[in-house]
Amino acid sequence: MLRIRGVHRRFGDVHALRGVSFDVAAGSMVALVGRSGSGKTTLLNVVGGLDRPDEGTVEVDGVDVTGLTEDGLSRLRRERVAYVFQTFGLIPVLSAAENVGAPLRLARTPAADREKRVSMLLELVGLAGHADQKPGELSGGQQQRVAIARALAASPRLLIADEPTGQLDAETGRSVMALLRAVVESEGVTALVSTHDPVMMALADRVIRISDGQVDG
């Protein structure tokens, strides 16, 4: 599903990624673990097409991400890859349902299908009763659930989550982790999750440690 080979990324004098290579099998949940500044987020951005590597290749679902144009990368994120951000990344002026429906609008899904899918996803993340609430009216955990629902909306093949529990308390974080694990299984999606959370590591199918821009071991 995901194939990374010899990826390097430099920011001036800082060598953020130094020849990272690994594969992720379809339908698995991989935890990316490492200290702050180790290169986790840079790697996730390269995988999601938000950033380009200086060297190396990244293949997602058989598509060479590094060879895509800007529009191609956008299409990749729209159709195959979805993000869950640490700060939830919701659009403040949209309601929970509208946030979840945003990727479907991008895919120009008919309104009826869109509404049906949004309802199903909100049901899935346990927020069916909060569809019309704005992000500011929701708790951190609820916002992250909305973010997960939005990430799943367009049925991506790869779900990238960058420290999804970083801004949540332990209890809420655990429930979000459980939700992630559940949707990976129920939706058949591949997940690449960066985290410091041992619970998350425990829930993952595989743990990859990154240190100083390199995969340990």
Added chain:
Amino acid sequence: MWRLVTRRARAQWPLLAAVLTVVSIGATLLGVCALLVTRTADRALEVAAARAVPADTAVTAYAVAVGRGDVASVEADTRAVLREAATPFPVTVTGRMSSVIRSLPGRGGGAPAVAYLSGIDDLTDRATLLEGRWPSPGAGEAVLLESTARMLGVRPGSRVPIGAELDREPAPGLTLTVVGIAGVRAGAGWDRDPLAGAGYVPDYRDTSSLRTSRAFGPFLVDYRDLLAGGSSMSRMELTARPDLSQSDHRDLDRLAAGVLGADRRLAAVLGDRVQIQRVASELPSVLAATRQQQRVTASAVLAVAVLGVALTAAALRLAGRLTADVRADETALLSAAGTSRVQLAGIAGAESGLLALLAVAVALPLSTLAHAGLTRLPPLDDAGLVAAPTVSPLQVLAVVAGAVLVFVPVPARSGLARSGSDIALVVLAAGAWYAARADSARVDAVRVLAPALLLAAGCVIALRLVPPALRAADRFARRARGLAFPLAVLEAARRPRAVAAGLLVVLGCSAATFAVAFDATWHRSQRDQADLTVGADLVITLGTPAVAGQGVQVAAAVGGEVRPAADRGVAVGQWLGGSGEAPRLIAVRGPGVTPGIPVTAGRALTVTGQATGTGSIVVTPQLVLEDGTGLRTTCVTREIPLDGRPHPLPGCVPVDGLKLVAVLMPVIVPEADFETTGTTAITVDLSVPGADGWTAASAEPFADQLTDPAVTTHGSSLRLTAEVELGGPMEAARTLIATAFPDPGTVPVTVSQRFASQLSVGPGDDLSVLVGVAAVPVTISRVLPEVPAAPGAAAISADLDGLSRALLARGEPDFPIDAWWVTGAADASAAAGLHLGDIRTRTGEAARLTTGPVPAALPGALRLLVPAAVLLLLAGLVLHVTCDLHARAVEVARLRGIGMTRREIRATLLGQHSIVLLPLLLAGTAVGAAATWLVSPLLVRSETGVAPVPPVAPVWPWPAESALLALLLAGTLLAVTVVVVIQSRRADAAHLRVAS
């Protein structure tokens, strides 16, 4: 504190530069307006004085009945008083005087003949020598007017004995040698000659005698000779003309005061050496009127300045709001670190003070240069108001006040407080509008503040309407399928924080569109006023009586349709008018053909008459001839005895194209008195082909003294017959009136609304209008808001032909012409070469009202307001969009994260701002249009400060407004696009990293 201020300034310099730009623009606008209402206004007064027509600046002293022993001293003392009044300006003084009436012996029977002497200082400027030479000093020589010489039958070289003065202590007679024949010049003051420059009047009535006489004159002698020659003067007139070409506005005020006090000083100086003395001048009232016009212009310029202040305040409020947003975290940090509110206020104050100082440093020279540049552009340069870069105290004060006051913090308001203050603003604006509707010439603060208040109130109302409209768009957008458009709409509808930016956009757009429309409305009103004030495209107000063929001469020179017109004050019954203004009579010759008998130029007409029973009857036929333009002139003949012999009438038909339309024939019985009895039947044949349809009548007073008047065709002559009483009242007219048309009876007239109101009359009412010495019955056919050529006056409008017919039917031969009206003149400038009198054109009057030195400041200020409003709007918008997109950079990056392309993001952001901007610009335009309709009629004033006549018609110049809107739209979209493109490029993983 200073370290924080300077470090923060280094870090946030783009933001502070934007704030400084906004304040500098506002302060510059204020500085320029201050210069316009001080330096330019003073200069305008000086230019207006330098450009004033001589009649407006002349100061004339009159003295009546000066004994012959006092003539020289009175003249010298009067000159001294005039020179003192004109201080400090250089002045030229010219004099003219006319002696008391003297007898003129040896001039035949009938009414006694009289004459008078005149001396004119600048005779060569006032008359044209036709034959001979001007009189030499000390030689007993005189020049006669052409008509006088013709009536007396004298030529250069003739010696004319003049009798003694007809006074209580008469000066003895004298003999003058005629050395030249002259003609009068138009507009040279001949209207103040005892015979108004006519040279001969058959029925002159001197104030010293009840009896009419035949008056000849003036006998124009050397001015110094008359001054020293021992004649008493009936009237003396000295005119001072100050040279105002290099005037200073303070000296002009001194001059006005000096002229106003001259009458009192002259009375004290002359004492009982004269019976009546007076100093008259239009100068003080002209200067006062100019000052008033200056105040009216200043009021409008100040209104523009207040609009500029409001705009600047709105822009600065936005900048302050954005600055506070940007610094919110920093302020919280400082507070958390223990900085007190007083210290925070001190930091803000120090920064504001520094910015204000910088703004003053920028705006002061900028306003000076902008003002100097503005005076080099139309209309100020056309008005002669080009000024070098200058600094005035008021300008400095305005710039400093503008730079400091805009930094006064406005406390943040809750929604409820904002609603309350918005309602208060609307109520205040409504009150100002109502108060400004009062038609007062007074320049007051209400009229200055009203436009800004109304625009601000309109803006807050418009801003209240935009959110509901966006909410409706929100509902519509939710049903859309894609993301970019709905997201743009939802963002626009659900982010209420842009009120300050919205206020600036609406206010800037409304101020700019209002300024453009107000400029057009003001110009249109001035043109309308000019069109109504000047009765035709070209009006030549005659300085001397019109002569036959003059209309054709005018038509040949200037082209177009030439019509004679009357424009004069009249009495209506016993009513002489209100508020010191006589009712105005405006009469223009309309189309239509008058019946008459064509006569040929050069052919000598003859009169042959006889009377039964007595052999000493004489007549003085007055032939009324009409030319192709409808002008009627009267040929007054000498006395013709009814002795059965033909008597030629030389010079009666000077040009071709004339036709005889009436004959008035006074009958004189020289030896008769009241006691004389008996009648005589007279028969007079005029050698013109007879014609049918002529009407005969006997003139009042005592029409029964001439009975059985008749006019018939007799062979190849027009025969007039009547029965005349030999005795009876001496004041009886005994005039036979023969006209080619019947008596029109009452003349239909239209009157102005003011006339109708003041006399409480309406359609169908009959009145009597005194024209000259004849009372003409009129009936009101219509009431109009205004009579053309007499705006604002109680005026009557009539057809000049009908009026003239009515006058002729009453024995009044004088055609009431005061001017030539020309429609469609091809070359109006050629009229000046005719030297017929004052010339006014509608275009010239419109130019005087629009590009004259005093009003020119207003269009100048408006042309400054438009770019200032556009610049402030764009500067504020860029500031807002930049800050907004900066604050939402992470959000933009997240949109990329969920798969939006850069193009979609740009479309979303552009759409979002466009969806807000378009309604705001439309709302601003609507507010500008509403203000144009509501405020323009109140703000546009006439020269005197009162509401213009005709009423102001608001103008919405579509091409200019469309161009302005296109410019605003293009400018705002360009500004937004640039910022959006930059922002969307920056929306990358780096922002997501920051967010995470």
